[in-house]
Every structure is written in C-alpha cells, then in structure tokens.
Amino acid sequence: MxxxxxxxxxxxxxxxxxxxxxxxxxxxxxNHVIIDRMQSPVALIPELAGHLIAxxxxxxxxxxxxxxxxxxxxxxxxxxxxxxxxxxxxxxxLLHDDVVDASGLRRGKATANRLWGNPASVxxxxxxxxxxxxxxxxxxxxxxxxxxxxxxxxxxxxxVAQLTAQREVETSEDRYLEIITAKTAAxxxxxxxxxxxxxxxxxxxxxxxxxYGRNLGIAFQLVDDAIDFVxxxxxxxxxxxxxxxxxxxxxxxxxxxxxxxxxxRQFWRDAMRGxxxxxxxxxxxxxxxxxxxxxxxxxxxARHYGARAMDALSGFPNGPARRALTExxxxxxxxxx
Amino acid sequence: MxxxxxxxxxxxxxxxxxxxxxxxxxxxxxNHVIIDRMQSPVALIPELAGHLIAxxxxxxxxxxxxxxxxxxxxxxxxxxxxxxxxxxxxxxxLLHDDVVDASGLRRGKATANRLWGNPASVxxxxxxxxxxxxxxxxxxxxxxxxxxxxxxxxxxxxxVAQLTAQREVETSEDRYLEIITAKTAAxxxxxxxxxxxxxxxxxxxxxxxxxYGRNLGIAFQLVDDAIDFVxxxxxxxxxxxxxxxxxxxxxxxxxxxxxxxxxxRQFWRDAMRGxxxxxxxxxxxxxxxxxxxxxxxxxxxARHYGARAMDALSGFPNGPARRALTExxxxxxxxxx
Numbered sequence: 084m085x086x087x088x089x090x091x092x093x094x095x096x097x098x099x100x101x102x103x104x105x106x107x108x109x110x111x112x113x114n115h116v117i118i119d120r121m122q123s124p125v126a127l128i129p130e131l132a133g134h135l136i137a138x139x140x141x142x143x144x145x146x147x148x149x150x151x152x153x154x155x156x157x158x159x160x161x162x163x164x165x166x167x168x169x170x171x172x173x174x175x176x177l178l179h180d181d182v183v184d185a186s187g188l189r190r191g192k193a194t195a196n197r198l199w200g201n202p203a204s205v206x207x208x209x210x211x212x213x214x215x216x217x218x219x220x221x222x223x224x225x226x227x228x229x230x231x232x233x234x235x236x237x238x239x240x241x242x243v244a245q246l247t248a249q250r251e252v253e254t255s256e257d258r259y260l261e262i263i264t265a266k267t268a269a270x271x272x273x274x275x276x277x278x279x280x281x282x283x284x285x286x287x288x289x290x291x292x293x294x295y296g297r298n299l300g301i302a303f304q305l306v307d308d309a310i311d312f313v314x315x316x317x318x319x320x321x322x323x324x325x326x327x328x329x330x331x332x333x334x335x336x337x338x339x340x341x342x343x344x345x346x347x348r349q350f351w352r353d354a355m356r357g358x359x360x361x362x363x364x365x366x367x368x369x370x371x372x373x374x375x376x377x378x379x380x381x382x383x384x385a386r387h388y389g390a391r392a393m394d395a396l397s398g399f400p401n402g403p404a405r406r407a408l409t410e411x412x413x414x415x416x417x418x419x420x
Numbered sequence: 421m422x423x424x425x426x427x428x429x430x431x432x433x434x435x436x437x438x439x440x441x442x443x444x445x446x447x448x449x450x451n452h453v454i455i456d457r458m459q460s461p462v463a464l465i466p467e468l469a470g471h472l473i474a475x476x477x478x479x480x481x482x483x484x485x486x487x488x489x490x491x492x493x494x495x496x497x498x499x500x501x502x503x504x505x506x507x508x509x510x511x512x513x514l515l516h517d518d519v520v521d522a523s524g525l526r527r528g529k530a531t532a533n534r535l536w537g538n539p540a541s542v543x544x545x546x547x548x549x550x551x552x553x554x555x556x557x558x559x560x561x562x563x564x565x566x567x568x569x570x571x572x573x574x575x576x577x578x579x580v581a582q583l584t585a586q587r588e589v590e591t592s593e594d595r596y597l598e599i600i601t602a603k604t605a606a607x608x609x610x611x612x613x614x615x616x617x618x619x620x621x622x623x624x625x626x627x628x629x630x631x632y633g634r635n636l637g638i639a640f641q642l643v644d645d646a647i648d649f650v651x652x653x654x655x656x657x658x659x660x661x662x663x664x665x666x667x668x669x670x671x672x673x674x675x676x677x678x679x680x681x682x683x684x685r686q687f688w689r690d691a692m693r694g695x696x697x698x699x700x701x702x703x704x705x706x707x708x709x710x711x712x713x714x715x716x717x718x719x720x721x722a723r724h725y726g727a728r729a730m731d732a733l734s735g736f737p738n739g740p741a742r743r744a745l746t747e748x749x750x751x752x753x754x755x756x757x
Binding site: 124182202203207210213214216219220225228233242244 | 540542543544549550551560575577580584
C-alpha cells in the first residue's frame, strides 16, 4: 500500500524516457528498416524523405507499437517492419499536410515543400505510402493490412473533412472530435493494435490497445490545439498562432465561439475568414480564449481522453511497460504546461 | 490459311470495341464497385472523385484486367474488386499528377485541382489510394497485394524521376524508357498480371500477361508523347503542345535534340527552360521534329513495343479475347494517326 500511495505523489515532469527505455533496442531495428527502405535509385526520394524522417521526429507512433509489444511480452521481431510502415504512413501524411496547409516550418526546420517544392513532396509522400504497404505485405498478415489500410482511408477522410470545415467557426465539438479521431487518432490506435495482432492475443487485447491508442491520439491532438495559443517556436518548432492565422478551427476556438457574445463571435468569424491575422489579433484571441476558459477546458477534455487511455490498460499487469505507456499519456498532456 | 491471310489485310481503324464487348458485363460490375466504394460521409470525396471517375475516362486499365481474365477463361468475380482497385490507383495518380503539373484541363474538362484546389486533390487522391488497398485486402491475395503495392511504389518512383529529369533535354532515350516503364507501364502490367493470379494459371502465364501490359503501356505512353505535337484539344482533351510548354522532355524531343545541330539544340534547351512558349515556338518545334524524323521514329519505337505486346500473347489460343487484346494495342498506336 505504501508503495502505491507513493506512486501517486507528484513526480517530476512526465517524459518519454520510460517509453524510450522500453522501445530502445527495438527502435534501433525499426530505424534500420526505415533507413533501408526509404532508399531509391532516384536520389531525390531518400534526400527529401530523410529530411523529415531524420529531422527530429520523436518516432512516437513506432515507439507505441514497440511499447505495446513489450506490454504483451511479445518476443518476435515482426513488429519492426510494421512499426516502420506506420512511420512511413505518418511521414507521408506530414508531407501532404504541409502541401495542403502551405506550411513553411515543421519541427523548427524548413518544410520539404518549401525546400523542394509541392510536386516533390506530393510524389515522395506517395512513394512512402506505397512503401509502407510493401512492408506490410512482406509481413503477410491480412489482419494488419486491414487495420492499416482502413486507418489510412480514415485519415484521408478526416483530412478532407477538416478541409471542408476549414474556417467554419460553427463546427460543433462533436464534429470536431470526429475529425481528429480520424485524422490523428486513427494512426495512434492502429499503431497500438497491430502489436496485439502480431502477439496473437485475441480481440479483447486488440480492442484495449486500440482504445489506448485512440484516446491518447485524441488527447495528443487537443493538447496540440491548445499549444498553438500558448507556446512559441522554440518549444514546439512552429510559431505561436500558426493554426489561428491559417483559419484552423480547433477546439479552443469552437468553445470560445460557442460561449462568446455576439461581438466576440464576430471577431472569431472575421479571424477564421483571414481578416484578423496581425499580432494584435492573436493577442485579442488569446484574451478571449482566457476569459471563456476555452484553453483550460480544452485541456480538461484532453485530460478526460488521457484518463480513458490510461484506464484502457487496466487489464494489463502493472510493470515497466504499462508504467511507460501511462507516462506517455502524461507526457502528451504535460506538453502544454 | 486463307483466313489467316485475310486477317492480315488492312482493316478499318482499330478500336476498343472488341475489348468493350469482351469486358462489357464485367465492367458493369466493376463500375458498381467503383461507385459504391468512392462513397464517403465527407461529401467532397465522392463529388471530386466522381468528377474524374465519371468524367469520360476509358477505364482502359480495368478493361485490361477483365480482358486478360477472359483470355484465361476465368469464370469467377474476384477480379471485379481488383479492377476497381486498379482504377482507384490510376485515379489517385491522375489527381496528384494534375497538382504536380498544375494542369487545368484533362479529358477536355477542367481538372479537379482547378475546380476544388490542390489541397482537396491531394487528399482525395490519398483517400482513393487507401481505398484501393482496402479492396485488395478484402480480396485477400497477398500475391495481388504484392504486385500492386510494388507497382504503386514504382509509379511514384517514376514520377519523382520524371520530376528530376524535367527540363533536362539531355535525358537519354534509355533513361526515358526507364521512367515511362515505371510511371505508366507498371500499372498496365500489374492490371494484366493480376488476372493470371486470380485465375491461378502459374508464373509463365503471369509473366506473359505482365509483358503484354508492360509493352502496351510503353507504346501507349510513346504515342501520347507524339500526340502532344500533332493533335488538338478536340481529339485528346488537352491542348496541342501542353507537354512542350510545360518543359516536359519526351522521346520526340530527346531524338530531335540528339540529332540536331548546335543551333537546334540551343532551341530545345531554351524551350525546355521555358524561354520559348509562344505559338511560333511550337511551330518551330514541330518543324524540327519533322526534319529530324523524331515524331515518326517515336511512332516506330511505339510500334516496336506494340509488336512485343502482341507477341507476348502468342502462347494463348487464338480467339475473341486474344483478338480484342491485340486490337487494343493497334488502337493505342492508331490514336496518333
């Protein structure tokens, strides 16, 4: 009992170090697959892909695959190729996202589309996406192929839905959650679930891992949305207010709009239509988000999904793997503080 | 013998009607799969995809899958989903190509990127690509998945290679053939080969169909390259000289450049760098292509690959299916005349 009480005391800032220790040896193998399989006789492909793949990404999704495999005491190596496939799908969506958003900065570096142009980013994204499927086919599990092809279609569907909702400040919270469940959480959940498939642990375990990944993914995205208004380029590699200036309707704005006076709603409508993109407009946006508790309540929503992610693991034995996956949730949320 | 001699006499203009008769009933089933599986609750997806899918495409690749299945007397229906997957992959690459080339006109209609913008075209392309893999996973053949995921990676690789070679007038004929074998012929060959897989006819049959599709695809692309200088928007749905003005180095230009005087080479260098995009420059290009026999020799190359495609079918019984597939090659080549 004493130990349990102690573990509930406030600790230091949550970090990914537990997951990194857990995933470390596997991650080396995954990185070998990634480097090996992004090669091509067409030099622009590894050059452009390497910029993003080697460029400071956390490898969070492949680490989740590895962490879930550790949770299940899976002793094989099949998940290495599959974790690389997940990272390729993620990289392909980032390349296409930056074209779609005309972004110039990601993870503190110039984006591939700024350096090599939109055409190259579109096509190298297509290449990585195809390569991801080749890796899955080599593994040979139709169940994994089904999970990841379905996730890919759902991601694309979510991205188109977000495009449609762009600048639509009246998007409901429900609708917004559907969109981020598709565009962000689907790959988190697939990355976790496939470890249950290769470990052959049955549908209950698969579902628990899927739920962990999905809820973590939603929490992760909501924190990202909040961070856009509170962080700066140093800490997150993009400028504060990027989403705001792009007219991206995220949960903080949805809440502030819904709770606002008619004048305030007009401000948000103007802002999302691109009529308020100056520094003083961002300050006004931050003021309104504060008075309406929109940021703190977005974080409360994120904590709700984070709690569900942690509880999804309740059927698994308490040990280093479960602790690392739990701390990953805490880390995802603590980024905003 | 008499019949054989008669069949060698000049016939009317070759058409796709034989293939259409052969593929007709199957194509109805394939079209049902296509329409059914391009649906999404996100309305923009079927709207944008439908513009291209319903918009006057010949369905040549799925018809090849159907025609090859008929050649093998395959009596099942598995190839319907797979032919739809092939068309989805093709449609996804067209959507992305039009973004890459900033094209405004395809098949005589405004392109999707002109009507809905680049972001929507990129993302709906991603959706169709994912949906194609979902269809293959539903079929469940890992061999088909391997053929089509490999083809997809090769296509993307070929597109990036073409981007790299863009405006490079010193591209060799060998290099150019590698590029079009990847970007165009890989999907033709996969579309044909997968019928051999579902009909379970063994590697020799698969290889023959792969060869037929690959050689037909190369011939098809070379004729397309030639048509750019001789046709007009009425007959092919894009303007004459589109490739020329885009600085696309195709075989006619490669041949004219290699055979040209220093002055002529300078003209092609300037043209590919975008310094000669006026109507009088196109006329000069056409003149140089004529004096160097570059168009007629591009067509000779196309006939060479067409002949190889027809001979790849020599092991199959002479019947309506083989005749239709042979006439498809003749049709592909006759488009330029």
